[in-house]
Amino acid sequence: MANKGILIVAVSARGSLPAATYELITAGRRLADALKEPLAAVVLSEKASTLAADLAARGVDKVLCVESPALANFVAETHAKAAAQVALAGGYGRVLLASNVTGRALAARLAVALKAGLAADVSEILPDGKVLRPYYSGNLVAQVEFKTPVAVMTMAPMSYPRAEKTGAAAPIEAVAFDPGTAKTQFVSFTAEAAGEIDMGAAERIVSGGRGLGSAEGFKPVIELAHTIGAAVGASRAAVDSGWIPYKNQVGLTGRAVRPKLYVAVGISGQIQHLAGMSSAGTIVAINTDKDCPMMQLASVSVQGDYAELIPAITAEIKKRKGSVAVAA
């Protein structure tokens, strides 16, 4: 029997589903409609049944719940076993995951288990099922055709809008799962500092580079980010200098992001950095060198010293926010 249907793999993180799951639904729905195939979502969680109703209301045809205490924390081996069981039982032809830490870890294992072709960081699924994904640090966008009966793909963040609730409710089915004994074990989880926004889901990112000169130099950049509700990013030069943790790094060897607004402060825009952010909606560059690649690429380029510009911009935004609040 030919593999048919599209399966979205939804992995809960700390008891809730990441917003990227809703982007997968939009991508999956469009493909399902184009191919005239069904769209299902599987929730892997220790409380899958409570999360399922949310997905069932967002335009999928069916939600499958794999609920087990073994899925309370992410263990790639166990989660992949559950996802593979569902994908094999349903005979799905395409499996979609978010291109985040858990999605990437699962996709590789799933591709092996399903003998599937794998495409990572897909930015678009074409109506015929071929996909677009970047190569060579994003310098080339290739159209990829799967030759295998099953295709596994991770979707680049922000490539599709998040599916809204439709008012309809798809059927929800529980799936029995025996996790068995895993060779790997969850040890501990360290939460982000309160108030930090994850870059993967951020609509705005303010990033700093070597031009900030020190960890101290990051303070005004972080304050600007907090003022506009943005995540904080960084170049590798800033990370390697020990001014900010690696988890904030944007680029080839850091995170690939696609916010609506990316503010690059003191970042020259080397190709490895651009690989992670060049598809941002609006890019604002603040730099002393008007000729550097980031200033050339940006939609808005402001030449000057960040130490003068950033506090002034932050103060102005705070002032305007304050006056809006008074006016309201």
Ligand SMILES: Cc1cc2nc3c(=O)[nH]c(=O)nc-3n(C[C@H](O)[C@H](O)[C@H](O)COP(=O)(O)OP(=O)(O)OC[C@H]3O[C@@H](n4cnc5c(N)ncnc54)[C@H](O)[C@@H]3O)c2cc1C
């Ligand atoms: C295999 C490989 C992988 C890599 N992966 C990554 C990656 O994932 N991410 C990444 O970022 N890099 C990566 N790099 C490194 C990359 O090549 C660059 O070295 C790095 O991006 C440079 O960081 P930067 O722009 O902060 O520093 P620089 O290139 O030194 O630029 C600093 C900028 O600050 C400006 N400036 C200086 N003073 C001020 C001031 N007072 N106010 C405003 N502007 C000022 C300067 O004009 C300059 O444009 C990688 C390199 C390799 C070889």
